[in-house]
Amino acid sequence: MSQTDYRDIALQGLWKNNPGLVQLLGLCPLLAVTGSVVNALGLGLATMLVLTGSNLAVSLIRHSVSDAVRLPAFVMIIAAFTTCTELLMQAFTYELYQILGIFIPLIVTNCVILGRADAFASKHPPLPAIADGLMMGVGFLLVLVAIGSIREIIGAGTWLANMHLLFGEAARSWQINLFGDNYRGFLVAILPPGAFLVAGLLIALKNIVDAHIQQRLAASRNQVPKTSRRVRTTGQIA
Amino acid sequence: MAFIRVTSPHAHSANSTAGVMRQVLLATLPGLAALTVYFGPGTLLNLLLACTAAVAFEAAVLKLRQRPVMFYLRDYSALVTAVLLGLALPPYCPWWVVVVGIFFAIVVAKHLYGGLGYNPFNPAMVGYVVLLISFPLEMSQWATPKGALVDGQSLPALGEALSKVFGVADLDGYSSATPLDTLRQSSGQTLEDLYRGAAIFASGRWAGNGWEWVNIAFLLGGAYLLYKRIFTWHAPVAMLASLGVLAIVFYDSGSSNSAGSPLFHWLSGATMLGAFFIVTDPVTSAVSNKGRLIYGAGVGVLVFVIRTWGNYPDAVAFAVLLMNFAAPFIDYYTVPRTYGHNKAPRATAKKVE
Numbered sequence: 001m002s003q004t005d006y007r008d009i010a011l012q013g014l015w016k017n018n019p020g021l022v023q024l025l026g027l028c029p030l031l032a033v034t035g036s037v038v039n040a041l042g043l044g045l046a047t048m049l050v051l052t053g054s055n056l057a058v059s060l061i062r063h064s065v066s067d068a069v070r071l072p073a074f075v076m077i078i079a080a081f082t083t084c085t086e087l088l089m090q091a092f093t094y095e096l097y098q099i100l101g102i103f104i105p106l107i108v109t110n111c112v113i114l115g116r117a118d119a120f121a122s123k124h125p126p127l128p129a130i131a132d133g134l135m136m137g138v139g140f141l142l143v144l145v146a147i148g149s150i151r152e153i154i155g156a157g158t159w160l161a162n163m164h165l166l167f168g169e170a171a172r173s174w175q176i177n178l179f180g181d182n183y184r185g186f187l188v189a190i191l192p193p194g195a196f197l198v199a200g201l202l203i204a205l206k207n208i209v210d211a212h213i214q215q216r217l218a219a220s221r222n223q224v225p226k227t228s229r230r231v232r233t234t235g236q237i238a
Numbered sequence: 239m240a241f242i243r244v245t246s247p248h249a250h251s252a253n254s255t256a257g258v259m260r261q262v263l264l265a266t267l268p269g270l271a272a273l274t275v276y277f278g279p280g281t282l283l284n285l286l287l288a289c290t291a292a293v294a295f296e297a298a299v300l301k302l303r304q305r306p307v308m309f310y311l312r313d314y315s316a317l318v319t320a321v322l323l324g325l326a327l328p329p330y331c332p333w334w335v336v337v338v339g340i341f342f343a344i345v346v347a348k349h350l351y352g353g354l355g356y357n358p359f360n361p362a363m364v365g366y367v368v369l370l371i372s373f374p375l376e377m378s379q380w381a382t383p384k385g386a387l388v389d390g391q392s393l394p395a396l397g398e399a400l401s402k403v404f405g406v407a408d409l410d411g412y413s414s415a416t417p418l419d420t421l422r423q424s425s426g427q428t429l430e431d432l433y434r435g436a437a438i439f440a441s442g443r444w445a446g447n448g449w450e451w452v453n454i455a456f457l458l459g460g461a462y463l464l465y466k467r468i469f470t471w472h473a474p475v476a477m478l479a480s481l482g483v484l485a486i487v488f489y490d491s492g493s494s495n496s497a498g499s500p501l502f503h504w505l506s507g508a509t510m511l512g513a514f515f516i517v518t519d520p521v522t523s524a525v526s527n528k529g530r531l532i533y534g535a536g537v538g539v540l541v542f543v544i545r546t547w548g549n550y551p552d553a554v555a556f557a558v559l560l561m562n563f564a565a566p567f568i569d570y571y572t573v574p575r576t577y578g579h580n581k582a583p584r585a586t587a588k589k590v591e
Contacts, residue, residue, distance in 0.1 A: 187372040197346070
């Protein structure tokens with residue numbers, strides 16, 4: 001464990017072991033708050049913050065906590081970071097804090113965070129633990145924003161609506177109306193069934209891409225040069 | 239003379255998927271005729287649009303899934319889904335409503351789950367429910383039946399209907415509350431007053447003008463399918479029976495709180511369409527006869543509950559989807575006894591050697 005492959009950590013978090021699409025952890029917020037981009041981004045950032053912080057703290061105390069009580073200790077740490085995040089959101093993005101409601105305190109119960117604390121941070125030094133928390137957090141955030149975008153575009157015909165909740169008044173003009181003002185909105189995308197449908201389709205898409213990559217790798221490995229010739233090692237080549 | 243020994247069964251049924259589907263299509267004709275007579279050409283346009291869209295989507299998905307296109311198109315299953323959804327949609331609803339509904343029925347509910355025979359939910363009902371929760375305005379505007387039209391008004395002609403479906407003209411003048419809606423919003427009126435006062439009931443006999451005959455026509459089509467032994471009697475009879483029993487229990491002889499008589503529930507909304515064309519779907523219902531009885535009874539109970547205490551125009555689609563969820567569970571507890579055994583096995587019982 002002397003050398004840490006940060007590239008691998010990033011790849012695991014963002015793609016190969018993505019918490020949203022592969023581990024299927026934290027599905028409750030993934031499905032519940034992705035009705036619009038701003039909600040998804042808000043909760044994604046909060047989760048990322050907690051994940052990175054708790055990974056660091058867990059890694060720092062990993063030698064002084066016995067195995068028997070490690071899970072309660074981790075949960076206490078995560079709860080502390082969640083409370084910090086909640087207070088921060090209350091202070092700076094109050095409206096968004098009210099919209100996200102119960103799902104901010106519920107970050108404590110997000111399996112991604114406890115999972116990474118137990119599976120990675122408690123076995124690695126602080127720096128890789130931070131990297132892992134950050135990358136897992138970004139991976140989760142990206143999935144949240146992707147689902148939020150698709151649901152918002154189909155369900156309401158807008159993209160990046162109400163971004164001022166997160167970025168201040170200047171962001172109010174970011175909203176894009178994709179289908180003009182006459183778009184009726186396809187409610188099912190914003191309702192809970194839409195979350196399941198979009199999440200399922202994204203997972204399918206990832207599997208298709210993976211299968212494609214596999215196929216190309218296999219093809220490139222099996223390539224035999226067409227004009228292979230036996231190499232003479234003795235005598236003279238005419 | 240050589241006798242060839244053949245084991246049973248000796249009588250072979252010639253029912254192919256395509257044959258069954260053709261019979262079902264044929265049996266919807268009385269209902270379609272009644273809908274057209276009482277509500278004008280709107281349902282015909284629905285069917286036309288739905289069938290075109292269904293064949294197009296089916297062919298496209300089969301192509302994408304690299305399945306033989308013509309082979310699966312010839313089994314008529316996409317057309318049956320389209321016809322059932324087209325019959326359930328309000329006449330003169332905008333064309334995009336039909337297309338979106340068919341997309342969800344064929345692509346999402348049928349092919350994403352693996353195609354015909356693998357879908358856990360009835361495709362037509364999935365399409366209907368998606369539309370109902372997405373476009374409540376369009377889905378709750380039913381056309382006014384012929385007998386309840388105001389003096390001087392007549393059913394829309396074909397050209398007028400076309401302009402409505404494709405969004406040129408507005409439908410407002412031609413839509414009115416269905417009998418189910420009227421009964422639900424009959425604040426403080428006894429059933430007798432309601433039947434005399436509301437135009438839709440006054441011009442009808444049992445359950446509102448037009449609707450009763452539409453349901454009777456679907457009942458006729460269903461009886462034909464029963465006679466042809468396309469399905470067994472268990473599920474539809476159980477559904478109608480449980481719906482009727484609940485309606486009797488809550489009828490309270492027609493006070494202002496009454497939920498409507500059994501006859502009213504049997505002959506309004508999509509009861510008969512549901513009982514004989516939706517509940518009998520071989521793929522999404524329970525498998526054994528006993529299972530079908532439970533499945534049908536469950537649908538009937540849910541229809542009454544959602545109609546009476548719910549807030550949607552009709553309840554058949556929700557009831558069917560909820561029981562689709564329960565069908566595997568019902569099958570688990572109703573495995574039939576095998577010939578030669580005393581006790582029926584559990585579906586997941588361990589084999590004893």
